[in-house]
Amino acid sequence: MAVLLAAALLSLAGCAAGDPAASSAAGASGVDASTSANAGGPSEAALSSDALAINLEAMDFDYSDCDKDASYDAAAATRVALAGDAASVEGAGASAEGSVITVTAAGTYVVSGELADGQIVVDAASEDKVQLVLDGARIHNADGPAIYVRKADKVFVTLAADSANALTDGADYVLDQDDEPNATLFSHDDLTINGTGSLEVTSAYRHAVCSKDDLVVTGGALSVSAAEDGLRGRDCVKIADGTFAITAGEDAVKSSNDEDGSRGFTCIDGGTFDITAGDDAVHAESVLRVTGGSVDVATCNEGLEAEQVQVSGGEVSIVANDDGVNAAARDTVTGGADNAPGVSEGSCLLQISGGRLEVASAGDALDSNGDLAITGGAVILHVPANPDDTVVDCDGSISLAGGTVTQVAADGTETQLTQELMGQMGAGGGMGGMGKGGPSGMGGEGDKALRGPGAAPEAPAKAPDFAAVDRDSLEGVG
Template sequence: MNTPNNPSRFNVVARALRGAGRKAAGVALAGCMVASLAACTSASAGAASSAASGFASTAAASTAVDSTGYDLSYSDRDLDASYDASTATSIELSGTTASVSGSGAVAQGSTVTITEAGVYVVSGSLSDGQIVVSAADSDKVQIVLSGASITSSSGPALYVESADKVFVTLAAGTQNTLADSSSAVTDSEGDALDAALYSTADLTLQGTGSLSVTGSCNDGIKSKDDLVITGGTYTVSAVGDALVGKDCVKVKDGSFALTAGEDGIASSNEDDADRGFVSIDGGSFSIDAADDGVQAAHYIRVAGGSLNVKSGDDALHSDLDLEVTGGSVGIEAGDDGVHAEYGLSVSGGTVDVKSSVEGLEGQSISVSGGEVSIVSSDDGMNAATADATASSQSASASSAASPSGTASAAASQAAGASATTAAMPAQSQQPATGAPQGGGMPGGGGGGMETDENCSISISGGSVTVFSHGDGLDSNGTLSVTGGTVLVSGPSLSDNSAVDSGISATIDGGTVIAVGSVGMDGGFSSGTQAFATSSVSGSAGQEIVLYGSDGSEVARFTPASDYQTITVSAPGYAEGDSVSVSVGSQTLALSASTSATSSAGAGRMGGGMQMMQGRTGAFQSAASV
């Protein structure tokens, strides 16, 4: 893998160390890396641990994700799937035998071994055989699958034992298949050759043909270095992971139907700070994984394409950072929809979490653009302290600092006053009732939440729509809204809130409609943009219409659950403004404020009164007008 010359990637030590749980050897070496600028020759484990703690606080306190240390590019040859068949070596497969026409390869029974750089066109079928690449470490080999079908009862169907880089090209208009058996085979060093297509070298898949892969031993397609895919149609079924690139998985284009007994796509290098990442720039994906849909040791990036992920655990999971800058992601998750142990950023694209325990979870969550929609049985967004134990377990051998530092949050984006509409999800997508699944005890400020100043939720642009059974937006530290549109249908149970923070929840811009239960001390604490909170009794399915300070319509929202409180804010709201909110056929007149007050508010729409006490911005009775 080509590594960019980027010394700045070592600036945030603690992201690779992931807290004090890192093994002492990794801590000491990382400490030396930082101190080497001062000609350090040794570092005690204790000093390195202290340094790691300090860096962790700095890194986690901000919300942007820095990806500059990762090589996200594609080479010209990655993108060029052309070849000259007239000068290429031809490999013809037939049952249990094969023949070679040209130089650089030899057939022995049902095994074809490629020993030199060059282009090799493979056609026909082997009922029990193998193609092996055993070339020099400087050789680049292109294998063109042109109607090839290979099944192996002993080891991978296509095995790259040695080469600099191998390009597997799917010839236009052809269908190709690779399959291994459940029998385990090891190489001379004792490593399991546990994939139908297994490579020890960088591997690029390209072309416009199709490839069907069955991984019966473990994985479907696996590279111990880089796995790059720039085109083709792939159907992969594996008892383990479907696609694996130890150093990275990069996808430019292609169509993928992935079924996995473990992860759909995985990159597992925990030792090198600039590796262990998954980057998706394009393509269409249907992923059905028993474990994580996409999993990375350090970093996940979705910048384009279309992903539909059904997972038994998290749909997208990074042990460090994750960002969505474009494309679309549809999620049905058994646990978290999108999980990053540290920084999670959405700046573009669409994230649609149709079902989850918690929708988005990370230590620092930032939404500055794009569209986020969440249905969750627990919290919609949860900013919680990073699990240093879990992170250190997944990277216990790591001894280098991560490139994924965090920069300061992007500049706040002022939200426009154009009308925004959001409807409640279909009945099958609404949050489950009863106790939340997993995720620990839901809670918030005033409910025994552990506070952590490193935790944050920052919404500065885009749109966020949440239908949750637990807290709608929940930060163990700070929560800020400075732009965008935020619509929350929170819980009807009194042990959760629509907006919940451990330290503070501020609003300085944007449009907010948040409804939820009474009884939790939640909501905004202050802001330069005024907000209003009221006790009401609203029913699921009743449309809410929010009006601006000038009386114009700002947003519409249809909650999925009954609720007892409503919090609203919109651009232009100022201290003391009288603002209007319609709920069903009735209209509330509320007084906006820039700070929270504690007072007894009473109100039930359509007559009837109920008492409640809470922290609110001008908490008040719901006056019908």
């Protein structure tokens, strides 16, 4: 038994040694000398413009070798067998008491079977890395998370090849503190989902998957249904690959840290997404990057939203009931004063340098409360019928130095937009805030004059993949 445990620990120790996060903690965590004394995040009264200012250099956009490596030693792993209202453990590092399985040590744990009303709890040392391999596991917990990570350095939820897994909860939780836990798969520490199997996560209470630190996904087929947020990471959400079907009552994908300019970012670097959201499809408090993948948003309030939105690759199609893409300052305060903005609107940026973006929205298609810069890619914007909204609303400067921007009228007529035309649309735009309730930007007389059919472009950029959009589902969309 000791040999098996040693082998399992060796496997994870090797993973830890190869994890860039372990060797560059400052870059990965975004904590520097000025903030390390407040590792849990500064209090609201202590927030300053320096702390809130976006710090791209301190953001860790990379994936560690361990994030991407879904392999494990099945022979050396501890086995957890679920059986209705009970469970059994074969191996070291975990124990079962009734329908609750508790993991207390680093290692690999292979979980299979079905639990009618129970939970897996990870309560290990703060330096322990734990790998939970779901291999045909179905877990329901009527009053809390199906998987609850109380403490660890990092937990890897690996979806075994050819396996189908499911996690579900009830509508009422027994809470520990601070209204937590609040998700079907909940972690206080870094959480990575990898592998090639499938995972269905259903949340009747609040969120489906939530990490209070980093949430990373590098593989798997995830089907997510959430009363509130689908995939939520406080410090960041990074997605390298996988397939995702997400239905969320609020945000589908979200990073929520609004107290540190080096955190609160979301990266879509790959994967295939089908999203239905009650609020934002993809949200970040600081930076939202789309560098690859395919994102299809069937309906949402706003599609992509962050203080800075950067699209450099991938294919994104959005049907939105408000703005399609919105660069807006975080809802933060300085000095605790009510309604005092913590970040200036001038820090907002919507930047498109590649990929393909198509938007059909009831509000503004592209809305930046700061600057708008397009240097590449193909952008297709359907004209909103609402006279107070435009395809482009920008409160700062507008730059079109590359790529194509095509306006599509209600009758299908296309117009290639120039920087001058976009400037006329964006001039005099009002501020649209982050989240619900902010007033939409209002264009001047110049943009209203551009709402007619317009001349057909020399090289139309009609989007064949967007032909199936149900435009009747949007109020006020032309």
